[in-house]
Amino acid sequence: MNRRTWLQLSSLGTVASFTGCGSKVPEIDQKTYAAEISAVIKQHAEVCSAAYRSAWQKADILRAKADVFLAKPSSATHATLKDAWLAAHNAYMETEGLRGLGTPANGVHSNIASWPVVPAALDTVPGNLKTGIVHDVQGVPSIDAESIRQAHQPRENKVVQGFHAIEFLIYGVDQYDDAPGTRVYADYTAVVGFQRRRKLLSLLTQLVPIDLAAMNRAWHPSEQGNYRAQFMAKDSKSALTTIFTGLVTVCNNGLSGALLRPLASGDKKDEICQFSDTSLDAIRHAIIGLQKTLTGIAPGRVVEADEVPLLGLIAKADASIAKEIESGFEQMIARLQPLSQPFDQLIKPGHSGRKALEEVVAGLSDQAKLLVKVGKAVGAKLGSSA
Numbered sequence: 001m002n003r004r005t006w007l008q009l010s011s012l013g014t015v016a017s018f019t020g021c022g023s024k025v026p027e028i029d030q031k032t033y034a035a036e037i038s039a040v041i042k043q044h045a046e047v048c049s050a051a052y053r054s055a056w057q058k059a060d061i062l063r064a065k066a067d068v069f070l071a072k073p074s075s076a077t078h079a080t081l082k083d084a085w086l087a088a089h090n091a092y093m094e095t096e097g098l099r100g101l102g103t104p105a106n107g108v109h110s111n112i113a114s115w116p117v118v119p120a121a122l123d124t125v126p127g128n129l130k131t132g133i134v135h136d137v138q139g140v141p142s143i144d145a146e147s148i149r150q151a152h153q154p155r156e157n158k159v160v161q162g163f164h165a166i167e168f169l170i171y172g173v174d175q176y177d178d179a180p181g182t183r184v185y186a187d188y189t190a191v192v193g194f195q196r197r198r199k200l201l202s203l204l205t206q207l208v209p210i211d212l213a214a215m216n217r218a219w220h221p222s223e224q225g226n227y228r229a230q231f232m233a234k235d236s237k238s239a240l241t242t243i244f245t246g247l248v249t250v251c252n253n254g255l256s257g258a259l260l261r262p263l264a265s266g267d268k269k270d271e272i273c274q275f276s277d278t279s280l281d282a283i284r285h286a287i288i289g290l291q292k293t294l295t296g297i298a299p300g301r302v303v304e305a306d307e308v309p310l311l312g313l314i315a316k317a318d319a320s321i322a323k324e325i326e327s328g329f330e331q332m333i334a335r336l337q338p339l340s341q342p343f344d345q346l347i348k349p350g351h352s353g354r355k356a357l358e359e360v361v362a363g364l365s366d367q368a369k370l371l372v373k374v375g376k377a378v379g380a381k382l383g384s385s386a
Helices: 003-010 034-071 074-093 105-113 143-151 163-171 194-219 225-234 236-265 279-295 309-318 319-335 352-378
Strands: none
Touching: 003 034, 034 074, 034 225, 034 236, 034 279, 034 309, 074 163, 074 194, 074 236, 074 279, 074 319, 105 163, 105 194, 143 194, 163 194, 194 225, 236 279, 279 319, 309 319, 309 352, 319 352
C-alpha cells in the first residue's frame, strides 16, 4: 500500500470544517435532565433488542435458504441464497454502532463479520484448485464447529467463518471490475471437493445465527440477568459512555476503515464485500444504522410519542450540533445514493465516484468529533477520539 496515499486519505477528516470545532459545549445538569437521560438509556436498550432480533432473524433465513440450496442446487436456489446473504449482512451492518464499550457484541463480532477473507484459506482459487479447508483433509479431517472456531484467527489473517467467509462460498473470487464473483451451483454438485464444500457452507450458515441468537438474548427484555439488565443498572454516565463509544468508534474506525483501506490501495481485495461487490450496500446500511440509533428507530419497533431519542438529548446540550449531526448522516447517504457502478471501479484513481467516497470519509471524521464533543456535554466519559 502506498503510505503517502494512505496518509493523504487519512487526513481527509481534518481538512473539512464543522461547527463542532469551536468552543467546548457546557455540560448539561444531570439532575435537571435525569428523566430525559433515563428515557434515552431505556430507548437505546429497546433499539439494541430490536436491531439484534432483526439481524438474528435475517441470518436464520440465510441458514434456511442455504439448506434449500444444498437440498436442491440450481441457478434459482443459488440466486435466492445470494439475496438472503445480502439481506442478512445489511441487517447486521445496521447494528455496527451498537458495539459500545463493554457490550457483548464485541466478543462475537470477530466471528460474525471479520474481513478481509483470504480465499485460499477456504477453498479453490484460480491457479490453485486444491487449497483451503475444503481440500485439507489431513489438516482439517472433520468440518465441524470446533475445528472451524479453532481455525478462525482474524488477527493472524485467517478468517474462515462469518458473513464474508459465507460470501466467498456463495459468490467465489471476484475476477472482474464490472461484476461480482461467478461461482456456479455446480460447485456444490460435481466439482472436486463438493461434499466438503457443502458441509462447510452448511456449517458456516448455522454458526452466524447461533452467534446472533446470543446477542438477541443479551438484549432481550425478558431474559433475567442478561447484559440488558446490567446496562439498565449502570449509572447514567457509564450507560451514556457505552452508547457514545459505539457511535464514535464506528465513525472513526469501522466505517472509515472500510473506505480508507480500498481507497488507499485501489485493490478490490481490500473491499469489505470483495466477492459480492456489495460494499456500497454495506456502508449505506451502517450509516442508516447510526441514524436509527440516534433517533430510536429499529426494525419492528414503534417509537412512542413520549420517547426521548438520543438526538433529542444532544439537542438539549447544543441544538445546532444536533442538527449538524442529523444533516451530516443525511448528506453522506445522499453522496452515496447516485453511485451505481461496482465498488471495484469507484475506488480507481480518477473515477468520478471516488470523490464521493472520500467526502464520506471526511464526513465520518467530522461526525466522530461532533459526537465526542456533545457526548462529553451530556455526561459520557470520552477521550478525544473515544
